[in-house]
Amino acid sequence: MLAAKSISKQYGQTKALDQAELSMKPGEIHALLGSNGSGKSTIAKVLGGLVGKNEGEITIDGKEIQLRSAKDSLAQGIALAYQDYSLVDQLTVEENLFLNSSGTLKMGFIDYKKRFDQTFQILKQFHISAQPDTYVGSLNESDKSLLEVAKALVYKPRYLILDEVTACLHRDQVLVLFDILRKEKKEGLSILFISHRFDEVYELCETVTIFRNGKTVITTDLTKVTNDDIVYYMTGQKETIKKQHNEKQAAEKKEPLLSIQHLGVGTQVNDVSLNLYPGEILGVCGLQGQGQSEFLRAVYGSRKISRGNIIYKGKRLTKFSPERSLKSGMAFISGDRNSEGIFADRSIFENINISRSALRFIFHGIRLNKSMSEANQLIKKLDVVIGEIGDPASSLSGGNQQKLIFARDLLLNPSVVLLDDPAKGVDVKARSEIQGILRGLSDKGMACIYYSSDYKELTAVSDRIVVFYEGDIIAEFNDISEEIESDLAAAMLGATRTEAE
Amino acid sequence: MKFKAMDKKTIPGVFHNNTFIGLVLIAVMFLFGLTVNHNFLSPKSLENIFTNASLLAFASLGQTLVIISGGVDMSIASCISFGAVASALIMKGSNANIPQALLVLVITGLLVGVVNALGIIYANIAPLVMTLAVSNVLNVIQLIICNGSPTGSLAPAVGFLGKYKLVSVLSMITFLLIIAAIFVYFGLKHNNYAKQLFAVGNNRNAALLAGINVNKVIVITYIISAILGCLTGMLLLGYVNFPYINMGASYGMLTVAAVVIGGASFAGGKGNFLGTIIGSLVLVNLSNILVAIQLNDAVKNVINGLVLLMILVFYTREKAIRQ
Known part of the structure; x- marks a missing residue:
């Protein structure tokens, strides 16, 4: 039996794990549930030897073990399949499977023929x-997920940890995987199954541990708890799930500013329809990777649309690009400042003025005095704390950098702003300031679609919230108050869908 | 708070200011040159240094823009060679043929720039590889148009630009460079293209999302670089007086070195023409000093390499920025 006792882990100021308890018995499939940031992935990484614990002990069959690296964990028979893969794209499937174990040796050399056959068998078994000799980089996401599990199994572990490996799998692939896992279980393998999908947990697992804020809330048999109980343990609030519809309120509103009809984006967004009205802040809620980011980018024109229509200001959009969107008054703000927002080496002024530059004739001159004073006004209005306007943007804190991006878009007077988790990694004060800015603008008729991974942030700022799950909108909330938070949390995990089925 | 902010700006600022350090470096080189050769700072010698540095700076102007965009242009040398050979061929010693020569150079530059940029953008070939390939093609074209031995000669007007001395140390070429530098300085400060160029080089994703037509900016940049390369070829012809094959070959790596010494970053998003001019001066100075020392070529090359390495290690150090 593998047991983790009173494990604590601190990342800077945040406590990812707080006296967490977890145990895995041989021949058992154990589920680990919890909302975002509850410490599921952290405990998986601690057991996998990737993250060192601050406190607590890990024992196997009563003996304490030290896990200082992934190598230590593998030596103890603990293998981990990651949500974001540990595969090397530039190597072949075979090389990846045997990356860390040479496989069968023949006179001290790798027996390539046997290894090839083994790989072939594994691929067949997993229906990949x-x-x-296919390069992993050319596989699609679902095959990679399966390969990640297969790779972990190649180590012949006694304890297997699966961290959200089913997130990209189709239903039939899930069934194949579950058959394999059940077979391995009969042979004595102990499996920890981390997932956001309730239905899968019920289907596969016998026991469950639920985490909340880094603490273990309960460990129990799955037969003894209901769906509602689990939501209660995860959120700490007892609420039944009800899908709310308030068509009347929607009908009272004016013409929609932006109407999205049956939008699909690759495999990430299936079929999303929604209307956005002037002066409205529409919250988009969902776990990571449910298609929200792709949806927002598709509307903005930085990702290709596969299906559906977008009607904006009464006209159907036919050509998409960020340039066109900005010209027509649609702006986009990414929470991923470093890679998608800020020009760190360039001055604060340039960071603010760049979108305006982008929309004018490319060799057009800039009237520095006028532009500077406009930028300065915005800096004052948004209360950005800066040294000099000519300093590089990297001299600012994260929250102030994010405000610069707001200033950049406000300079263009947009009528719709799409926000992709804009307050990510921003401190509380800046976050509430950003929300204040949005509220002020929406009172003047600007409309926003605001995605956040934090539902508390959404209930604070939105007029209406839709919940994304696996590329579809599965719930809509029209009356926003703190009371719906537990419903939101449940809907994020696809709970309403489970009930409907 | 205020004190701290000033601290950060003034004290390390000077030592991290590439322009300042570059000027100090040049002064040190002048002094060193003087100890080796008493005539090192004579008007004639200075005029020679300035003119050669100006030619290099002209060739490096396009490179500066390309490196700011996050790429590199290895086809500049071949553009210079082609520019010199082709313009001699077309001008045939007559001022009346200069417009045709300019037209051919500009069109060639346009084509070279477009091919470079399209290969980089659409075929997704690394800039270094793409521009080297184009450079090879252009070198062969240079050979084909003159059947392997350049003919024709420069027009008197071009010779005037290349050789005329305004005042003791100021040649026409240096004068042209000063005008170009002023023009570029204000252009980079006041022009949309420049702002977009820096943005594209600094953070391409963010540039795209901020509404910049990234591909357009890159195409324009490579076109400017190639056209300037071809025109530099004509100027070089004016300076040297007669064309020969692969005239611009030595400029290839030198342009890159000048830009990098000038404080531009290979990662893109940083750089300015003043820095490039200083970089050109440093490079020309260095090679002149090595000539003055009268060492054999092999030792000269080794010292040249070592000094450049030292300059790059100490001089392009980044001020730590908050992340």
Whole structure:
């Protein structure tokens, strides 16, 4: 039996794990549930030897073990399949599977023929449509997920940890995987299954541990708890799930500013329809990777649309690009400042003025005095704390950098702003300031679609909230108050869908 | 708070200011040159240094823009060679043929720039590889148009630009460079293209999301670089007086070195023309000093390499920025 006792882990100021308890018995499939940031992935990484614990002990069959690296964990028989893969794209399937174990040796050399055959068998078993010499980079996401599990199994572990490996899998692939896992279980393997999908947990697992804010809330048999109980343990609030519809309120509103009809984006967004009205802040809620980011980017024109229509200001959009969107008054703000927002080496002024530059004739001159004073006004209005306007943007804190991006878009007087988790990694004060800015603008008729991974942030700022789950909108909330938070949390995990089925 | 902010700006600022350090470096080189050769700072010698540095700076102007955009242009040398050979061929010693020569150079530059940029953008070929390939093609074209031995000669007007001395140390070429530098300085400060160029080089994703047509900016940048390369070829012809094959070959790596010494970052998003001019001066100075020391070529090359390495290690150090 593998047991983790009173494990604590601190990342800077935040406590990811706080006296967490977890145990895995041989021949058992154990579920680990919890909302975002409850410490599920952290405990998986602690057991996998990737993250060192601050406190607590880990024992196998009563003996304490030290896990200082992934190598230590593997030596103890603990293998981990990651949500974001540990595969090397530039190597073949076979090389990836045997990356850390040479496989069968023949006179001290790798027995390539046997290894090839083994790989072939594994691919067949997992129904992966690839050859052993296919490069992993050319596989699709679902095959990679399966390969990640197969790779963990190649180590012949006694304890297998699966961190959200089913997130990209189709239903039939999930069934194949579950068959394999059940077979391994009969042979004595102990499996920890981390997932956001309730239905899968009920289907596969016998016991469950629920985390909340880094603490273990309960460990119990799955037969003894209901869906509602689980939501209660995860959120700490007892609420039944009800899908709210308030068509009347929607009908009272004016013409929609932006109407999205049956939008699809690759495999990430299936079929999303929604209307956005002037002066409205529409919250988009959902766990990571449910298609929200792709949805917002598709509307903005930085990702290709596969299906559906977008009607904006009464006209159907036919050509998409960020340039066109900005010209027509649609702005986009990403929470991923470093890679998608800020020009760190360039001055604060340039960071603010760049979108305006982008929309004018490319060799057009800039009237520095006028532009500077406009930028200065915005800096004052948004209360950005800066040294000099000519300093590089990297001299500012994260929250102030984010405000610069707001200033950049406000300079263009947009009528719709799409926000992709804009307050990510921003401190509380800046976050509430950003929300204040949005409220002020929406009172003047600007409309926003605001995605956040934090539902508390959404209930604070939105007029209406839709919940994304696996590329679809599965719930809509029209009356926003703190009371709906537990419903939101449940809907984020697809709970309403489970009930409907 | 205020004190701290000033601290950060003034004290390390000077030592991290590439322009300042570059000027100090040049002064040190002048002094060193003087100890080796008493005539090192004579008007004639200075005029020679300035003119050669100006030619290099002209060739590096396009490179500066390309490196700011996050790329590199290895086809500049071949553009210079082609520019010199082609313009001699077309001008045939007559001022009346200069417009045709300019037209051919500009069109060639346009084509080279477009091909470079399209290969980089659409075929997704690394800039270094793409521009080297184009450079090879252009070198062969240079050979084909003159059947392997350049003919023709420069027009008197071009010779005037290349050789005329205004005042003792100021040649026409240096004068042209000063005008170009002023023009570029204000252009980079007041022009949309420049702002977009820096943005594209600094953070391409963010540039795209901020509404910049990134591909357009890159195409324009490579076109400017190639056209300037071809025109530099004509100027070089004016300076040297007669064309020969692969005239611009030595400029290839020198332009890159000048830009990098000038404080631009290979990662893109940083750089200015003043820095490039200083970089050109440093490079020309260095090679002149090595000539004055009268060492054999092999030792000269080794010292040249070592000094450049030292300059790059100490001089392009980044001030730590808050992340």
